[in-house]
Amino acid sequence: MTVNYAGLALVLNCGSSSVKYQVVDTTQDEPLASGLVERVTHHSEAIKEIIASLSEPGSGVDLSTLTVVGHRVVQGGAEFSAPTIIDDEVERQIALLSTLAPLHNPPNLAGITAARSAFPNLPHVAVFDTAFHSTLPEAAYTYAIDRRVAQEHGVRRYGFHGTSHSYVARETARLMDRDPSELAMVVLHLGNGASATAVHGGVSVDTSMGLTPLEGLVMGTRSGDIDPAVTLHLARTAGMTIDEVDALLNRQSGMLGLTGYSDMRDVWKAAGEGSREAELGLEVYCRRIRGYVGQYFAQMGALDAITFTAGVGENDDGVRLGALQGLEALGIVMDPERNAGRKKEPTLVSAPDSRVQVWVVPTNEEREIALQSVAAVS
The missing domain is CATH 3.30.420.40 (ATPase, nucleotide binding domain)
Incomplete structure (x- = not known):
């Protein structure tokens, strides 16, 4: 994954009752803005609150200059092995994957739907916790159960925390000058x-x-x-x-x-x-x-x-x-x-x-x- 492109991203991490957000200029080390909306009942209202906060004078953010909205999605299954530009079909597949992550994918998807409505002219990208682990060898992700049952029900090792592992592994190599x-x-x-x-x-x-x-x-x-x-x-x-x-x-x-x-x-x-x-x-x-x-x-x-x-x-x-x-x-x-x-x-x-x-x-x-x-x- 190439990581040296310049742009301004609104990053959303939507849970069932909270939405964390950051505005990141990829040419700078520190985020331009960050925050947390708690006690979320409707993700559309949370997104409106975030937009209102970032639109205030002194927020340090000009929403008109956003390049992309990035969304954390926990489970990408075998279908998603890389960051993916979101369209209606991608939303549908994320919904189907909720059987593997019933506590995480539904609120992730609710945030995506609300944000796409609020920012209809911006590209939205799903970044999956599981994607970094799509390189696992077959022997590493395969469980020793009946292969037909495993295939039918998607039973395999997916792994999580992929964005963290990806970032930290790359940073460690940089620090080692390797x-x-x-x-x-x-x-x-x-x-x-x-x-x-x-x-x-x-x-x-x-x-x-x-x-x-x-x-x-x-x-x-x-x-x-x-x-x-x-x-x-x-x-x-x-x-x-x-x-x-x-x-x-x-x-x-x-x-x-x-x-x-x-x-x-x-x-x-x-x-x-x-x-x-x-x-x-x-x-x-x-x-x-x-x-x-x-x-x-x-x-x-x-x-x-x-x-x-x-x-x-x-x-x-x-x-x-x-x-x-x-x-x-x-x-x-x-x-x-x-x-x-x-x-x-x-x-x-x-x-x-x-x-x-x-x-x-x-x-x-x-x-x-x-x-x-x-x-x-x-």
């Missing part, structure tokens, strides 16, 4: 949702999230990897319905289920006060990350860099240290002093003698959406 095509790296996007991606030669070759964002690392409220028979066991022995198991694994598990807290700051505080549940939660969280780092090293056969990003990855030095502890045999040596504290700027946190460079690179998904959207219409 071409992305030369590097094998692991990007760790650790927020309330968390995922690991193996990026080899500049493309995604494996990723921890699967058919849905539930698979993989331990997250704030999601379980991550779990024996699928657990769901059957709970249905049979606890009488839990599909919806109850869904709620358990997505909203009542992860660090919340292990420790009682979904915010890592609260978990560390509890651990410091002697909570064994919090200590165990941190051990489970870091152990899972270590496992994926080792797995991806084995899959790629090389490792040049590991990069932490997102809320936990950028701010939690304890997690960064714990996640890579004991991996010196892979050439990974952390520098506790470099690693200490929150990182608002890209920072090298590995020791000088570490064969694998370890970085913290703040993610910027809105900028990545803007860059990809402008490139799509240029």
